[in-house]
Amino acid sequence: MDEASFLAAYDPRDYPPVAVTVDVVALTIRDGKLCVLLVERGHQPFAGQRALPGGFVRIESLAEAALRELAEETGLTPGVDDLERVHLEQLRTYGNPDRDPRMRVVSVAYLAFAPSLPEPTAGSDAARAYWVPVEEAKDLAFDHDEVFADGLERARSKLEYTPLATAFTGTEFTIGELRQVYAAVWGEELHAGNFHRKVLSVPGFVESTGGTTAKGGERGGPKAKLYRAGDARLLHPALLRPTREDRVR
Amino acid sequence: MDEASFLAAYDPRDYPPVAVTVDVVALTIRDGKLCVLLVERGHQPFAGQRALPGGFVRIESLAEAALRELAEETGLTPGVDDLERVHLEQLRTYGNPDRDPRMRVVSVAYLAFAPSLPEPTAGSDAARAYWVPVEEAKDLAFDHDEVFADGLERARSKLEYTPLATAFTGTEFTIGELRQVYAAVWGEELHAGNFHRKVLSVPGFVESTGGTTAKGGERGGPKAKLYRAGDARLLHPALLRPTREDRVR
DNA sequence: CAAATAGTGTCTTTCAGACAATATGAC
DNA sequence: GTCATATTGTCTGAAAGACACTATTTG
Numbered sequence: 401m402d403e404a405s406f407l408a409a410y411d412p413r414d415y416p417p418v419a420v421t422v423d424v425v426a427l428t429i430r431d432g433k434l435c436v437l438l439v440e441r442g443h444q445p446f447a448g449q450r451a452l453p454g455g456f457v458r459i460e461s462l463a464e465a466a467l468r469e470l471a472e473e474t475g476l477t478p479g480v481d482d483l484e485r486v487h488l489e490q491l492r493t494y495g496n497p498d499r500d501p502r503m504r505v506v507s508v509a510y511l512a513f514a515p516s517l518p519e520p521t522a523g524s525d526a527a528r529a530y531w532v533p534v535e536e537a538k539d540l541a542f543d544h545d546e547v548f549a550d551g552l553e554r555a556r557s558k559l560e561y562t563p564l565a566t567a568f569t570g571t572e573f574t575i576g577e578l579r580q581v582y583a584a585v586w587g588e589e590l591h592a593g594n595f596h597r598k599v600l601s602v603p604g605f606v607e608s609t610g611g612t613t614a615k616g617g618e619r620g621g622p623k624a625k626l627y628r629a630g631d632a633r634l635l636h637p638a639l640l641r642p643t644r645e646d647r648v649r
Numbered sequence: 650m651d652e653a654s655f656l657a658a659y660d661p662r663d664y665p666p667v668a669v670t671v672d673v674v675a676l677t678i679r680d681g682k683l684c685v686l687l688v689e690r691g692h693q694p695f696a697g698q699r700a701l702p703g704g705f706v707r708i709e710s711l712a713e714a715a716l717r718e719l720a721e722e723t724g725l726t727p728g729v730d731d732l733e734r735v736h737l738e739q740l741r742t743y744g745n746p747d748r749d750p751r752m753r754v755v756s757v758a759y760l761a762f763a764p765s766l767p768e769p770t771a772g773s774d775a776a777r778a779y780w781v782p783v784e785e786a787k788d789l790a791f792d793h794d795e796v797f798a799d800g801l802e803r804a805r806s807k808l809e810y811t812p813l814a815t816a817f818t819g820t821e822f823t824i825g826e827l828r829q830v831y832a833a834v835w836g837e838e839l840h841a842g843n844f845h846r847k848v849l850s851v852p853g854f855v856e857s858t859g860g861t862t863a864k865g866g867e868r869g870g871p872k873a874k875l876y877r878a879g880d881a882r883l884l885h886p887a888l889l890r891p892t893r894e895d896r897v898r
Numbered sequence: 899c900a901a902a903t904a905g906t907g908t909c910t911t912t913c914a915g916a917c918a919a920t921a922t923g924a925c
Numbered sequence: 926g927t928c929a930t931a932t933t934g935t936c937t938g939a940a941a942g943a944c945a946c947t948a949t950t951t952g
Contacts, residue, residue: 418706420667420744420755457667462744462755493742493757495669495711506669506711506755508742576903594942596905601940615950621903622949637940825931843915845932850913864924870930871922886913900952907946912939919934925927 418504422465423454423544425491425551426474426512427585428531429568434584435531436548437520438540439473442528445501446541452548453529454507463488466510473529474520487513487567491551499543507542511551513567559585561638563605566629572609574624575599576617586641598639604632667753671714672703672793674740674800675723675761676834678817682782683833685797686769687789688722689777694750695790701797702778703756712737715759722778723769736762736816740800748792756791760800762816808834810887812854815878821858823873824848825866835890847888853881 426437438450453473457465467488476483488510495506520529537548558564565581566573579595599605606627613623675686687699702722706714716737725732737759744755769778786797807813814830815822828844848854855876862872 416708418667418669420669457744457755459665459746459753461746462742490741492739493711495706495757497708497710504708506706506757508744508755574904591942591944592903593905593907593944597907598941600905617903617951619902620900620949620951622905624904640941642942823931840915840917841930842917842932842934846934847914865922866924866930868929869922869924869927871932873931889914891915902949902951904949905947908944910941910943912941914937914939916937917935920932922929922931924929 416504418506419500420457421454421505421507422457422462422469423452423494423507423509423547424466424470424473424512425452425509425548425555426470426486426514427534427551427555427568428514428516429581429584430516430531432580432584433533434587435533436537436552437470437473437529438532438537440528441541449539449541450532450537451541452509452544457508462490462508463510466508466512470512474517475529476517476520482515482517485515485567485571487564491547491554494543494547496543507547509547509551511554513555513564515568515570556585556641560640561635563629563632563635566606572611572626572628574613574626575606576624578606578627582639588642590642602632602635602637602639604630605635606630665753667755668749669706670703670754670756671706671711671718672701672743672756672758672796673715673719673722673761674701674758674797675719675735675763676783676800676804676817677763677766677780678830678833679765679780681829681833683836684780684782685786685801686719686722686778687781687786690790691777698788698790699781699786700790701758701793706757711739711757712759715757715761719761723766724778725766725769731764731766734764734816734820736813740796740803743792743796745792756796758796758800760803762804762813764817764819805834805890809889810884812878812881812884815855821860821875821877823862823875824855825873827855827876831888837891839891851881851884851886851888853879854884855879 424437428435437453439453441447441449441451453469455469460468467483467486470486471477471483491509491511493506493508497504499505519531534552538545540548559582565578565585568581569577575596576592578599579590579592582595583589607630609626609628611626613626616623673686677684686702688702690696690698690700702718704718709717716732716735719735720726720732740758740760742755742757746753748754768780783801787794789797808831814827814834817830818826824845825841827848828839828841831844832838856879858875858877860875862875865872
């Protein structure tokens with residue numbers, strides 16, 4: 401059987417129907433707090449409940465679907481807004497047979513790290529989307545509590561051994577701003593002096609722009625030097641989270 | 650609209666047909682070499698070419714589908730064979746629109762770590778499946794070259810910070826055997842003395858059984874103490890790969 | 899000036915890796 | 926005996942974390 405005749409005989413309807421969706425755990429930092437993008441569901445199932453943004457995959461790659469959903473829900477326009485700076489990576493896929501009461505739905509979850517984006521109040525779809533501090537994101541629809549928890553843990557872990565913290569900042573940032581990103585994501589303060597020396601000692605993490613901030617801090621302090629993201633894709637050595645007491649046993 | 654009437658009005662055929670499959674990157678160590686399970690494809694597309702074992706997801710969880718495919722291809726029977734000791738984890742999902750010429754196929758890839766299993770010569774499906782040393786696994790069907798590369802890198806990485814190397818050994822093993830697992834997966838020899846001390850110093854990695862091997866090594870040496878896997882799920886501190894020269898930039 | 903922040907210096911402890919040394923048992 | 930392997934010891938250098946200190950800027 402050659403490929404052409406095989407294709408002719410191939411009937412997709414031979415297989416039980418499955419829908420494939422993407423869900424996005426989009427994280428950003430607003431007012432020093434780590435926030436996740438949630439939408440209020442307008443229809444069944446789980447109408448009125450909050451959920452992660454997502455939707456059906458069209459004729460596009462999975463990553464494209466995730467970025468499209470993110471753009472739609474935030475009301476931002478690729479090419480116009482800062483959407484290019486969003487870091488997007490696949491999280492994992494959820495496919496238990498009963499996770500959606502309507503039919504078999506397999507959902508590919510993506511994790512997005514975004515610099516501070518405007519509150520999504522613009523377009524149609526974005527009307528019911530908003531940023532929620534992570535500790536308030538509970539009782540989500542479907543299995544999204546689990547998806548969100550997985551995404552949050554992945555984000556916290558990735559900050560340890562990759563330079564992705566810079567995905568939460570502007571293109572230029574101070575070491576102090578970078579430290580606040582770590583503090584927000586990990587949920588604990590870091591020692592300023594040790595963090596400073598550590599970041600500069602990791603090759604390729606940040607590189608100096610030569611400039612400094614125009615003013616000192618709001619509550620005092622000298623002008624800080626400015627940095628941009630370096631070319632490292634992995635941090636060697638890593639910045640490990642302080643709380644390692646709770647070894648996972 | 651309540652949920653019942655919604656379900657009545659819901660037609661799965663409203664969505665473009667997508668098939669969901671699982672593919673398995675199953676790794677084991679045979680004769681000191683890291684091997685991957687491959688199947689010879691019997692029909693189009695890619696007939697005659699080698700591929701990762703896999704198939705369509707039925708009414709089951711994704712992990713169950715992966716384990717079922719693995720059992721079918723190896724000819725092993727859950728409950729009878731050592732299939733319970735196989736470690737299975739989700740790798741990632743591949744869903745580019747053109748990755749299968751027949752239709753849109755989204756494939757959820759799983760990574761399996763298995764202790765040395767018998768060569769699959771038994772049952773019907775398993776006839777064309779065999780273990781191949783990883784360096785010989787090339788030119789696979791579909792996008793399986795990429796899937797396999799991702800799985801291999803994940804396995805190498807996981808050995809650094811989890812105790813999963815013990816998934817490749819018997820329930821009891823010597824430190825030397827454990828070192829050979831690391832050597833096989835990472836593809837480089839490790840210093841015996843340093844490795845020995847290191848493994849014993851990581852809390853919860855291994856625990857002594859009190860026993861020793863009956864005989865010394867084949868080419869001489871004292872009897873080695875026996876250990877079993879400990880209760881740690883993460884290694885603190887981690888066993889980092891020696892070759893960190895090639896920083897990923 | 900008081901307070902806050904940037905950035906640096908120092909010390910201790912832990913750990914990785916190089917290397918050595920000793921002990922045991924197969925052949 | 927010879928050799929491979931198991932196991933332990935020693936040393937050096939890198940790095941983390943605690944703490945202290947100076948400099949700078951805002952209010």
